[in-house]
Amino acid sequence: MENMQEIEEIKARIEEAVKDIKSSATMREIKMKFLGKAGEISSLMKKLRDLPPEMRPEMGKIINALREWAENRFDEFEKAVKTKELGARYEREKIDVTLPGKTRKKGAFHPDTMIVDELVSVFAGMGFEIYEGREIETDYYNFTALNTPKDHPARDMQDTFYLGADYLLRTQTSAGQVHVMENKKPPIKILSPGKVYRPDDDATHSPMFSQMEGLVVDKGITLCDLKGMLDEFAARIFGSGVKTRLRPSYFPFTEPSVEVDVSCFACGGKGCKLCKGTGWIEVLGAGMVNRAVLENCGIDPDVYTGFAFGMGIERIAMLKYGINNMKLLFEGDVRFLKQFRA
Numbered sequence: 001m002e003n004m005q006e007i008e009e010i011k012a013r014i015e016e017a018v019k020d021i022k023s024s025a026t027m028r029e030i031k032m033k034f035l036g037k038a039g040e041i042s043s044l045m046k047k048l049r050d051l052p053p054e055m056r057p058e059m060g061k062i063i064n065a066l067r068e069w070a071e072n073r074f075d076e077f078e079k080a081v082k083t084k085e086l087g088a089r090y091e092r093e094k095i096d097v098t099l100p101g102k103t104r105k106k107g108a109f110h111p112d113t114m115i116v117d118e119l120v121s122v123f124a125g126m127g128f129e130i131y132e133g134r135e136i137e138t139d140y141y142n143f144t145a146l147n148t149p150k151d152h153p154a155r156d157m158q159d160t161f162y163l164g165a166d167y168l169l170r171t172q173t174s175a176g177q178v179h180v181m182e183n184k185k186p187p188i189k190i191l192s193p194g195k196v197y198r199p200d201d202d203a204t205h206s207p208m209f210s211q212m213e214g215l216v217v218d219k220g221i222t223l224c225d226l227k228g229m230l231d232e233f234a235a236r237i238f239g240s241g242v243k244t245r246l247r248p249s250y251f252p253f254t255e256p257s258v259e260v261d262v263s264c265f266a267c268g269g270k271g272c273k274l275c276k277g278t279g280w281i282e283v284l285g286a287g288m289v290n291r292a293v294l295e296n297c298g299i300d301p302d303v304y305t306g307f308a309f310g311m312g313i314e315r316i317a318m319l320k321y322g323i324n325n326m327k328l329l330f331e332g333d334v335r336f337l338k339q340f341r342a
Contacts, residue, residue, distance in 0.1 A: 007066050010040050014070055018077045027081055031074050041067050108341040111317040111329060112210055116193055119212055119316075122236045126229065128191040128214065133176030135169060135195055142170050145178040146253040147292045161197050161207075169197035173213035174253055174310060177289075180215065181297035186304045187218040193313070206326050210313035217289065217299065217306030223256070226286055226307040230260055234283075238265040238320065245280065254287025254308055274319075281319060284311035 017030045034040050044063045048056050109117075120130065143155055153159060154171065161169040176192040192213040201207055216225070227246065234242045242265050246258040261282050264275035271277040286309035291301035314329050321340070323329065328336050 004062070006044065007062065010034065010044075010066065011069070013040075014073060018073065021077055021081055024078070024081055024085060027074070027078050031078075034070055035067065035074070041070060106341055108337050108339075110337065111321055111323070111340055112313050114340065115313050115317045115320065116210070116212070118237060119233075119313075120191065120193070122233055123191045123214065126189075126232065128189050131176055131180055131190040131192045133170070133173060133179060133192055133194055135197075136163065136167055137170040137175045138166050139168060141175045141178050142168060142172070145293065145296045146174055147290050147296070148252045152252065158199060161199065170194075171198050172196055172310065173211045174308065176213060177215045177253075177308060178293070178297055181217065181294070181299055186299065186306075187216075188306070189216050189218075190214070206314070206330060208330075209326075211310055212313055213308065213310045215289070215306065215308045217294070217304055219304055221288075221305045221307060223258075223288060223307070226288070226309070230286070230309070234262045237316065238262055241265075241268070243269075246286075249285060249287075251285060251287055253290050253293050255290045257285070257287035260284045260286055260309070274322075283316065283319065284309055286310070 014030075014034055017033075021027050021030065032039060036042065041063065044066070045060075048059060048063075051059055124130075139155075143152070148154060160171055163169065173192045173194050173196060176190075176194070180188060180190050180192075192215070194211065195208055196211050197208050198205075199207060216229075223246075227244070230244045234244045241263075243263040245261050245263075247261065249257045249259040251257040259282055261280040263269040264272060264279050264281055266272050266274045267279070269275075269279035271279050275281050286307065289306040289308050294301040294304065294306070314326055317323060317329065318326065
């Protein structure tokens, strides 16, 4: 009688439990509670050993009937739960095809990125390899090896971010020239883009900006080779009708040194606001690699010659896209950047 009462109580608990089932996970937990190896119905089977032998067969049949009833009851509710869950999923994932589609905003490349990609494409077509130098340099590589005198103004604290006695944030990508020439024998033809740092801050200057340095070292390199390469650069970046001119200048690491101008691509050289009425726009500095720099890098200047050039990426971007304030290139204003969508 006690066993029969326990069976009825298990049936009642099962009926009560299935009323609150909301998910398949809950169903599995309840099913294991009653039908698992350690479940309540399995525990009944283990109690058969405590019954007299003559009662065991009959009670075994009753317990098996209970198990079969419980399995059918759980299967019935499991199907109902799955149907309900599937309906809820369909409702969540339902798409009204009559609604307008969601618009997704189109991104744009930063002007600096566009200019770098253009320059790399131009110079890669001329056989240049890309070299990315380090942004933290020693005084030797940033100044001394580039033939910069100890008393040069560029070494002053107000013109350079020093990180101690020997280290600094590079002020020019020219430092990469020395690393390349120290570790590679001529012929050398490299292009080195990267960030540089100087304590400047106004409409046309920023404490951090981008430069691109070019270096060619080989036998028989002359200023004519530099001029020919710059002509190709100007035509590809600013337009086929643009011309270049070289003006004498001074840089410690080149001799002779030149400032490179391009004919104004806005007015065709007639004179306008962009070129300040001169018909020419300064775009970069260049020159023949100084003999002292070649010697510092272990290259014989009587056998090899070379030229180097360096330009500001932001300056090229400002000129090409008519940007009048350099700070716009660093503020990340979406209203400004979306103007450069392809």
